[in-house]
Amino acid sequence: MSEMRKAYDPDVVEGPIFESWMNGRYFEQPVVEGVEPFAVVIPPPNVTGSLHMGHALNNTIQDVVVRRMRMTGRPTRWVLGTDHAGIATQNKVEQKLAREGRTRHDVGREEFIERCWEWRREHGSTIVGQLKAMGCSCDYSDEWFTMDPSYQGAVRKVFVDWYEAGLIYRGKRIINWCPRCSTALSDIEVEHEDLDGRLWHLRYPLKEHAGGIEHIVVATTRPETMLGDTCIAVHPDDERYRDVVGATVVLPLLGREIPVVADEHVDPTFGSGAVKVTPAHDPNDFEIGERHGCPKINILNADATISAKGGPYAGLDRYEARVRVVADLEAADLLVKTDDHLHSVGHCYRCHTVIEPWLSDQWFVDMKPLAEPAIAAARDGRVVFHPKRWENVYYHWMENIRDWCISRQLWWGHRIPVFYCDACGTQRASMDDLTVCPDCTDPVRQDEDVLDTWFSSQLWPFATLGWPKRTPELEYFYPTGVLSTARDILFLWVARMIMSGMSCVDGEIPFRDVIIHPTVFNAEGKRMSKSLGTGIDPLDLMTHYGADGMRFGLMLQTTGNQDIRFAEEKLASSRNFANKIWNASRFVLLNLGEDYEPGEPHAATVADAWILSRLASLAATVDEGLLSYRFGDVARALHDFLWNEFCDWYIELAKPRLSTGIAEDADATARAARTTVQRNLVFVLDTALRLLHPMMPFVTEEIWRRLPLSGMARADSLMIAAWPDRAAIARFADPDAERSIEVLREIVTAIRGIRARYTVAPRTRVDVIVKAVGTDASLIEDLFGQIAALAGVGDLRIDAAATKPAHAAAAVAGGVEVFVQLEGLVDFDVERERVSKQLGEARADLEKIERKLCNEGFLAKAVPEIVEKDRAKAAELRETVTALRAQLAELA
RNA sequence: GGGCGAUUAACUCAGCGGGAGAGUGCCUCCCUUACAAGGAGGAAGUCGGGGGUUCAAAUCCCUCAUCGCCCACCA
Numbered sequence: 014m015s016e017m018r019k020a021y022d023p024d025v026v027e028g029p030i031f032e033s034w035m036n037g038r039y040f041e042q043p044v045v046e047g048v049e050p051f052a053v054v055i056p057p058p059n060v061t062g063s064l065h066m067g068h069a070l071n072n073t074i075q076d077v078v079v080r081r082m083r084m085t086g087r088p089t090r091w092v093l094g095t096d097h098a099g100i101a102t103q104n105k106v107e108q109k110l111a112r113e114g115r116t117r118h119d120v121g122r123e124e125f126i127e128r129c130w131e132w133r134r135e136h137g138s139t140i141v142g143q144l145k146a147m148g149c150s151c152d153y154s155d156e157w158f159t160m161d162p163s164y165q166g167a168v169r170k171v172f173v174d175w176y177e178a179g180l181i182y183r184g185k186r187i188i189n190w191c192p193r194c195s196t197a198l199s200d201i202e203v204e205h206e207d208l209d210g211r212l213w214h215l216r217y218p219l220k221e222h223a224g225g226i227e228h229i230v231v232a233t234t235r236p237e238t239m240l241g242d243t244c245i246a247v248h249p250d251d252e253r254y255r256d257v258v259g260a261t262v263v264l265p266l267l268g269r270e271i272p273v274v275a276d277e278h279v280d281p282t283f284g285s286g287a288v289k290v291t292p293a294h295d296p297n298d299f300e301i302g303e304r305h306g307c308p309k310i311n312i313l314n315a316d317a318t319i320s321a322k323g324g325p326y327a328g329l330d331r332y333e334a335r336v337r338v339v340a341d342l343e344a345a346d347l348l349v350k351t352d353d354h355l356h357s358v359g360h361c362y363r364c365h366t367v368i369e370p371w372l373s374d375q376w377f378v379d380m381k382p383l384a385e386p387a388i389a390a391a392r393d394g395r396v397v398f399h400p401k402r403w404e405n406v407y408y409h410w411m412e413n414i415r416d417w418c419i420s421r422q423l424w425w426g427h428r429i430p431v432f433y434c435d436a437c438g439t440q441r442a443s444m445d446d447l448t449v450c451p452d453c454t455d456p457v458r459q460d461e462d463v464l465d466t467w468f469s470s471q472l473w474p475f476a477t478l479g480w481p482k483r484t485p486e487l488e489y490f491y492p493t494g495v496l497s498t499a500r501d502i503l504f505l506w507v508a509r510m511i512m513s514g515m516s517c518v519d520g521e522i523p524f525r526d527v528i529i530h531p532t533v534f535n536a537e538g539k540r541m542s543k544s545l546g547t548g549i550d551p552l553d554l555m556t557h558y559g560a561d562g563m564r565f566g567l568m569l570q571t572t573g574n575q576d577i578r579f580a581e582e583k584l585a586s587s588r589n590f591a592n593k594i595w596n597a598s599r600f601v602l603l604n605l606g607e608d609y610e611p612g613e614p615h616a617a618t619v620a621d622a623w624i625l626s627r628l629a630s631l632a633a634t635v636d637e638g639l640l641s642y643r644f645g646d647v648a649r650a651l652h653d654f655l656w657n658e659f660c661d662w663y664i665e666l667a668k669p670r671l672s673t674g675i676a677e678d679a680d681a682t683a684r685a686a687r688t689t690v691q692r693n694l695v696f697v698l699d700t701a702l703r704l705l706h707p708m709m710p711f712v713t714e715e716i717w718r719r720l721p722l723s724g725m726a727r728a729d730s731l732m733i734a735a736w737p738d739r740a741a742i743a744r745f746a747d748p749d750a751e752r753s754i755e756v757l758r759e760i761v762t763a764i765r766g767i768r769a770r771y772t773v774a775p776r777t778r779v780d781v782i783v784k785a786v787g788t789d790a791s792l793i794e795d796l797f798g799q800i801a802a803l804a805g806v807g808d809l810r811i812d813a814a815a816t817k818p819a820h821a822a823a824a825v826a827g828g829v830e831v832f833v834q835l836e837g838l839v840d841f842d843v844e845r846e847r848v849s850k851q852l853g854e855a856r857a858d859l860e861k862i863e864r865k866l867c868n869e870g871f872l873a874k875a876v877p878e879i880v881e882k883d884r885a886k887a888a889e890l891r892e893t894v895t896a897l898r899a900q901l902a903e904l905a
Numbered sequence: 906g907g908g909c910g911a912u913u914a915a916c917u918c919a920g921c922g923g924g925a926g927a928g929u930g931c932c933u934c935c936c937u938u939a940c941a942a943g944g945a946g947g948a949a950g951u952c953g954g955g956g957g958u959u960c961a962a963a964u965c966c967c968u969c970a971u972c973g974c975c976c977a978c979c980a
Binding site for chain 2: 017019231232246283288355357410500532536538578580583588591592595597598600603604645646652660661762772774776805862869871873874875879882883
């Protein structure tokens with residue numbers, strides 16, 4: 014094993030460590046009969062994607078959960094794979110073709126799909142390599158892709174099953190059409206954005222006056238859609254329009270005659286109370302049209318130009334047509350007015366083009382029957398959301414669920430397995446590719462469309478375990494344990510996995526715990542976006558801070574909050590933390606030497622008892638914290654223990670025994686003391702490294718392999734070493750020792766404070782008198798040597814009746830007085846100012862607490878422990894005030 | 906229109922019913938044989954405003970303000 018460098022260098026360490034994990038095949042997990050397993054499926058990144066901050070966070074979370082579980086001995090598999098990402102991949106390949114001056118239609122469907130596979134072969138492993146760089150412990154030997162042949166079989170099976178069960182149907186509906194992607198989208202793939210628009214008020218003349226009315230005013234935000242109007246609707250109870258219901262309106266510009274109908278949907282208080290109805294381009298208007306038997310005129314082509322139905326406007330782009338229609342209406346004096354109007358406009362979630370509601374034939378899934386059991390699964394606690402509040406978001410969506418448009422007019426994806434026979438007019442879904450009609454033997458044609466990518470990714474937790482085959486993996490690892498993801502795909506993916514999982518796998522949920530992690534925003538609080546240049550590349554972060562530094566920095570920021578405003582300084586401090594641990598470990602290892610005999614930890618001194626007690630507390634905090642997914646709390650606890658307790662105090666407290674025990678003239682007692690402290694250092698470090706490993710896998714592994722462990726404690730890798738048993742470590746809990754070290758820390762800090770105030774050189778010893786009585790005195794007496802060592806004290810004396818020597822600076826710490834002899838150094842003005850300030854503060858505190866103790870309500874109603882605690886506090890403050898008064902008097 | 910989250914030190918955030926904390930930054934001193942990516946000491950906050958509940962409120966309730974997110978058939 015190589016020499017430990019002075020500074021931890023992730024570049025040198027991470028590669029070989031990861032390779033050793035791969036070689037050890039620790040990531041792989043076969044079926045082990047009779048032992049309860051634990052599985053996690055990775056949210057499959059898009060095959061087009063590269064690692065972004067959301068991935069970095071989410072995969073750190075999963076790796077932490079998975080690594081902890083693996084160390085507990087549960088057979089653990091983290092299933093890996095990528096998503097074929099229909100629209101995203103198709104866009105990439107189309108862009109590539111465009112650079113060759115061609116479109117997908119030039120190359121044809123077959124070659125285009127081959128191009129997509131080629132693209133996947135070239136770029137598809139990018140993100141997997143990046144996961145490895147992060148140290149993610151996925152099973153890389155079992156990588157899935159949502160277009161794998163077996164996965165295609167699973168998708169097809171679900172489609173056919175649901176089709177035959179009547180859950181999938183085809184219909185002519187208003188769907189969301191993206192003119193740029195040239196495909197339908199589901200409702201939740203549309204992102205609504207409030208935009209400043211306009212509300213145009215148009216005057217539609219009646220063919221013949223009715224009830225004294227010559228024309229009806231209607232309002233619209235999309236004037237060009239008037240080309241497709243097929244009726245005017247008013248509310249049935251609206252007195253103003255009572256006489257025109259049933260009358261005929263002459264549609265401006267086109268001259269089409271359309272009726273006025275009465276419909277409950279119209280809000281009589283909005284605008285004029287009359288609505289133009291365009292059944293082919295608005296979902297509400299579609300409903301009205303259905304109810305009144307009005308024609309549905311589609312005035313838009315797939316690319317959002319005006320269709321032949323648009324008369325003189327045919328061929329114009331939708332926005333150009335808008336301008337022309339408005340201008341023509343104004344010229345005809347049919348434009349009443351134009352208001353500014355803030356309204357919500359739908360955009361494609363892939364390319365942000367404004368979508369058009371468009372009437373077309375599409376495939377849908379009837380969701381209500383699927384949603385019911387999935388709602389019940391959350392209600393009865395089989396599926397639990399973390400944080401819990403997301404459960405309500407889930408219920409709200411699931412209980413108002415609408416049918417899912419699953420057909421996409423793309424080429425890259427799972428082709429809809431429905432075959433049409435034009436000869437006998439039948440259609441059927443089939444597991445096998447059909448060429449001829451089973452009924453009439455005429456040739457059949459397959460549906461041209463592919464399925465929504467989410468239709469295939471919803472099968473991820475069971476299709477990656479071999480479903481529809483009843484594989485041993487499926488029987489063993491399903492349901493999985495944890496699903497961690499971002500909140501923006503709660504509906505798109507998580508809810509649908511629960512529904513499809515329960516539908517396909519015997520009603521069994523796909524996972525028990527759902528972690529909805531925070532969204533990572535940049536330092537300005539804006540969404541990280543590659544295209545906007547507001548993103549941060551996790552790979553850059555890893556080169557600066559190491560994989561461990563990035564991971565731990567993210568964990569520190571993963572609190573209950575729903576957003577993270579990314580703070581890079583947390584990564585810097587995490588890198589420093591790795592270095593701190595590295596050096597502390599180097600210190601421990603350098604102090605083991607030839608003479609080290611491994612053995613059990615032992616609380617031989619107060620310091621030993623204290624650090625073992627703190628370790629017991631840490632083990633409990635980390636274990637409970639990870640089980641309840643409170644990553645921020647766990648990271649903080651590890652950081653505070655290792656840095657502020659182990660490094661700052663225990664190692665310092667250990668130094669005298671280490672050096673004394675190895676001196677030439679060391680006796681048997683001194684040598685034994687050295688051995689004890691060595692064993693304690695190794696034990697505490699070993700345990701802490703195990704607890705830290707899930708969050709900082711590389712540095713912990715590198716150090717741990719160097720520790721001289723034996724027997725049960727040893728393993729080939731920390732990855733597969735035993736997770737600390739917090740119940741077993743709990744035996745070290747020692748509140749008395751914790752209090753003692755607290756007093757020691759206060760006294761040492763007080764002496765150091767005085768030294769700093771008078772800039773006493775580090776090597777200079779100072780003489781100190783401690784004024785203490787009773788238990789304090791004997792406690793301090795026990796810690797004499799250690800206080801002296803830590804505070805640079807020469808002569809340390811304890812005296813119950815001491816008064817402050819003339820040339821001393823004084824401090825009050827933890828109820829005892831400390832006098833530091835500083836011949837000729839003390840500045841009495843400085844001391845006076847300081848002591849009187851402290852006295853003021855102490856008196857204010859005392860006054861406050863005494864008022865409280867005089868309050869009868871407090872004495873009667875507060876819990877006894879609190880009253881007792883405050884009484885003790887008051888007593889201590891009284892002593893402090895007395896001491897400070899005396900000091901001030903002496904300074905006068 | 907409905908729902909959710911946030912508002913604590915200059916910055917990023919913990920704390921969520923009993924004496925205001927961390928990291929970063931800032932000030933002073935120190936290359937003391939684990940660590941200068943460090944050590945020691947220090948300054949810094951009427952816990953968004955206003956009500957209320959309670960012996961006790963940063964913490965619970967109401968309300969207002971500001972910022973952010975989600976859902977909704979806002980012509």
